[in-house]
Amino acid sequence: MDVGKAVVTMICAVLLVGCDVAFFNKDQGRALGPLDQSWSIRLKSGETLRYTPELAEKIKSKGWVDGKWPCNIAYKLMNRSEYLECILVEAALLPDISSAPRDHFGERYDPRDYLECRAPRKRNDMSCLSLRVRRNENPEYWPYPEVPKPKWPEPPQRAKYREGMSSEEYFRELCGKEAGEFIYRTVEGVEGIYQIRPRVEEDDWHLADRYVMEDPFGYFIPYPKGTSYLFVSPPHSDFRFFESPVDDAHRKHSGSLRYIKYEGHEDVRDIVKAPGKSWYVNKKYSPMKGAEEDGVSSRFGYVWRGIERLHDRELGIAGGEVMVVDLKSNQVLGIRRGFMYGVKTHAKNGINWLVGPTCPVLRGETKFRDTYRFVRSVLKP
Structure with a gap:
């Protein structure tokens, strides 16, 4: 047995009592992309677990891998054999790195390394997930x-x-030449806003990767109650309604695009002060109501995108834009362009996109409210 196989066997013996994985068949070479039927896991029993289309259908039929329960979430529902089948199929179905632009894959993305890392470890060990981002x-x-x-x-x-150029020097150059808020036209008396491009929540592995997120600058941890509360929450956020497309899964199921209109929320409070303490008292409260619609009522909306600049991500810098438009004509009313310098971590090439200096500087507000603040500077309720 070579050194690599000896190490895997040792890991199984020390960390995973009853671990039945031995090592991997890599006959096709590491650089060829996704796995295929030649890939297998040889078990300690001497048997070989091979990827087949039938095995893939079996795992997918349970809702694992590409359904509601990926292997790292559904491991509690599986025995050890099912877990090994799940991660083998999961790795086999990961796309070739040449199937999309390189920055659509994590810096460490490698289906083969992912399988090799995952199989000998405990099922609840998530340390390998950066290899599939x-x-x-x-x-x-x-x-x-x-x-x-x-x-x-x-x-x-x-x-x-x-x-x-150092990261700091390039960040200052980008901020000085390109960043800012540019308003071409303001509109008074706006009742509602349409969100053209909802953001997907990112996990810790995406937030720690230099390349894979499109717009770290504009990303914020989702507001606990939902984006609609950032726009409809008097007296702090005073639009009357907020609209957003129904999620993509619903659209694919129904075959048509529908929208949700949120309105009716109100949370007016007074601060009651007493010696040494203070507390809030609700004066007026009504819950948010959401109803599906076939079309949008909003005349105006906003959209975002990430922007790329030469050598930005390798230096830990990311840029993004938010644009406010008239939906009837798609005339641009204003744009905010900004950059973020992510904080480096101790992990190899690691970064934390949740913290770090930005330009324009967030004006004393939390990051998730800054988009609302800019949109409201263009569209005034």
């Missing part, structure tokens, strides 16, 4: 497809990267 897609849902999409405005001047 892919970009979460965030589709745009324009309510009037017949109206041409707007063109994103260019910055007043382009920042220039000079060889040898």
Whole structure:
């Protein structure tokens, strides 16, 4: 037995009592992308567990892998044999790294390394998940497809990267030349807002990868009650309603695009002070109500995107834009362009996109309210 096999066997013996995985068949070579039927796991019993289309159907029929319960979530529902089948199928179905732009895959993405890392470990060990990280897609849902999409405005001047620049120097260059809020037209008396591109919640592995997230600058941990509460929550957020497309899974199931209109929420409080203490007293409260619609009532909406600049991610910098538009014509009313310098971590090439300096500077507000603040500076209730 070679050294690599000896190490795997030792891990099984020391950490996983009863572990039945020995090592992997890698006859096709590491660089060829997704796994296929030649891939297998040889068990300590001497038997070989092979990937087959039938095995894939068996696992998918249980809702594992690409359903509601991926292997790292559903492991409590599986015995050891089912777990090994699940991770083998999961690795086999991961896409080839050449199937999309490189930055749509995590920096450490490798289906073969993922399988090799995962199989000998305890089922609740999540330390291998960075090896399968892919970009979460965030589709745009324009309510009037017949109206041409707007063109994103260019910055007043382009920042220039000079060889040898440090992260801090390049960040200051981008902030000084490109970042800012550019308002071309304001509108008074706006009742509601439509969210063209909802954000998908990102997990810890995406937030720690330099490349895979499209827009770390504009990303914020989802507001606990939902984005609608950022826009409809008098007296702090005073739009009358907020609209968003129904999630993509529902659209695929129904075959049509529908929308949800949120309105009716109100939470007016007074602060009651006493010696040494204070507390809130609700004066007026009504819950948020959401109803599905076939179309949108909003005349105006906002959309976001990530932007790329030369050498930005390798230096731990990410940029993003938010654009406010007139939905009937897709005329651009305003755009905010900003950059973030992520904080490096002790992990190899690791980064934390939840913290770090930004430009424009968040004006004393939490990050999830800053999009609301900019939209409201263009569209005034």
